[in-house]
Amino acid sequence: MSSQITYVDVILPLALPQAYTYAVPIDLVPFVKIGQRVIVQFGKNRFYSAIIKNINHKKPAVDAKLIETIAEEEAIVTETQLKFWKWMSEYYMCTEGEVMNAALPSGLKLSSETKIRYNENYEGDFDTLNEEEFLIVQALRAQQEIKIPQVQDLLKKKNVYPSLKTLFNLSIAVSSEEVVEKFKPRTVTYIKLNEKYEDDEELEKIYAELGRAPKQVELLLAFSQLGKKSKFIRKNELLALSKSTAAVLAALVKRNVFTEFKMEVSRLGNLQTAELDSPELSAEQKTALAEINQHFETKNVVLLHGVTGSGKTNIYIENIKEAIAEGKQVLYLLPEIALTAQIINRLRKIFNTQVGIYHSKFNQNERVEIWNKVLHGEYKILIGARSGLFLPFKNLGLVIVDEEHDNSMKQADPAPRYNGRDSSIVLATLFNAKVILGTATPSVETYYNTERGKFGLVKLDKRYGGIEMPEFVIANIKDDTKWQRMQGSFTSTLVNEVSQALSKKEQVILFLNRRGFANYQVCKTCSYVYKCKNCDVSLTYHKFSHQLKCHYCGYFEKMIDKCKSCVAIDLDIVGMGTEKIEDEIAELFPTAKVSRLDYDALKTKHGHAKVISEFENREVDILVGTQMVTKGLDFDHVSLVGIINADQLIHHPGFRSHERAFQLMMQVAGRAGRKNKKGRVVLQTSDPAHTVIYNVMNSDFKRMYETEIGMRRQFQYPPFARVIEVKLKHTKVQNIEQASLYLANEMRKTNTGKVLGPAIPFVSKINNYYIREILIKSTVDSKKLLQTKHALQQVLDKMKTLPDIKSVSVSVDVDP
């Protein structure tokens, strides 16, 4: 029994299909535990920090290496987290290593560095060396130790191994692997008086001795005054208060009067702020809170559907308090952009030092400290962006996902391509914790889940002043074109509505989902369309900068007035963008002040904040913008929203864009209306009968959702189906064609899901890579979904063995 070797299976922070097994040295056996971070050699000379997944005595098929060391005695990953990682890797079709990569702050992921030294015993000459090798030798002799990136810099190329190998073979240089812990605790230097001088007599003596060094006497005096209460003082503080210098202090340290020592401190600072009582709840809010708690008796997830400004945060605060009172931890997820100082300060004022924050603006060292504080339960509340759900919670009691509809809750790239909302529900289930999803515009899946009773629904539809849903008006572009009633890009209906709103001194938002001036530019003679060199999409004409820009990669060229392809000088600008709308509306309403809010306006004009504040202060009457107008704004005097091209929003290939369009539509529409006054939304469309909005004209959002859900049921999109999106990428089109055909055909054969593609005739090109997506629709039944995934995995594995297409890179996304 005791002679058995102990093995550990570890997760390496790499995209590897399986766990790897290492043997544990006999002296480390008593210390290994699951979730512990160990350092292992993987490959010829690389070291990684890995996480122990399980411990056993089964001898692996291949010889196991020994683990190098244990990074820290304590397990920094909990077993719950390991379960969560496993779930995530299976659900989102990636490796556990990739999940680990996303989960751990890189301060906890170490990497080894190859260091190269000059061999001092080398006695030969350098005659056989080439120029590059000699350059390295010179550098080695000057600095005696250099790292690979320095060599790459030196030789100005990436592959430096051949040159180094020559030097190693000739024993001119030697290499060593050094493991670097990235996390460095922050230390502060303190100054202490040597014990000897605590005795007054000795102190007198030293003053006498120092007689001829007045600066040192001064410093010592200052210390004895400052240091009266404690025996040591921070170095910086001492220097600042005594107005002395580091050199003087160093002299005293050298004389052994003072001793320097370092102490680890937290980077996170002391967050003590004035305690603030939590806000008093309004009657509606109290009811909502009671309803949430009532739902929690039978359900784990509740949607808090509250219009903007209904005070959802006040309700969260009460729920957080309850969870904390039970000794549980709370996770509060927000989209990165919504993680503002405002919300953080508010919670900090109430919950003080129990609140931790976790998002991309923290550096790696800070993130490690936060990780540890969550692990040790020092933080009770964690406010974070979606990656916050990877923190090592011990006893999570409540998860709040605010702005649950926000598409930044979904990680697009790289793997794991997970949805923060869905994943946090799974995480909560592992802890038997409750989840509140909060939003003013629920995602369709969430709405559907409340409808069929899976989630509880609590509505908070009263604003403080009370607001009604807007009235929808359809403006038919086709009719107006036929009767020649169009005024530029505007229908007569919209023009009338705008002038009415303006005459009542109300504000207008015009929404168009395309920036720039015009879609594309085409030659009237030869029909040549200006396209991007890199991306194969048409270039957008920007009037302000007089450029043709690619909205995909940012490429731009100067606009010229003659055709690139033939001799003609008659070019046509087709389509419209926000710039053009801005121009046209200004011309139609010359007395109105018009402003524009889109990506370009941020840079060229005066920035986001200024545009918004001008609009809020009613210095601007008409705001033209892209979806930016929907981001966290609340305008009180907007009575009219014009959607310039509703077709574009509704008729869009692929359900993802459809979903986005739907969200957008609701959010834009939600901007209309003011206190006690119904707003109006004008939808310009050339095909009213096929516009979703037609069906819900003059109705409320409930019908909008229902229509959308109906369509999704009909076409089997999420939430009625699961969709696996396979993205193929390669430099050669033929390989993409072959791979996508193969994949689609093989998947059809397995009969585990409906394959959409490669019939989708769309291969995009980004930076020399061709990309094609294939959608595989499976049912919501988790067993069937698993089958589909297995089948897909097999097909992908097999594809890797096919000579012609094996190098095609594949990324898989699962929706939802």
Added chain:
DNA sequence: AGCACGCCGACT
């Protein structure tokens, strides 16, 4: 992800 091995084009 790295790193080694191996097979084809532009250089001495």
Added chain:
DNA sequence: GTCGGCGTGCTC
């Protein structure tokens, strides 16, 4: 002829 490009395969 070789150097060096990157396509391919493996890492406990």
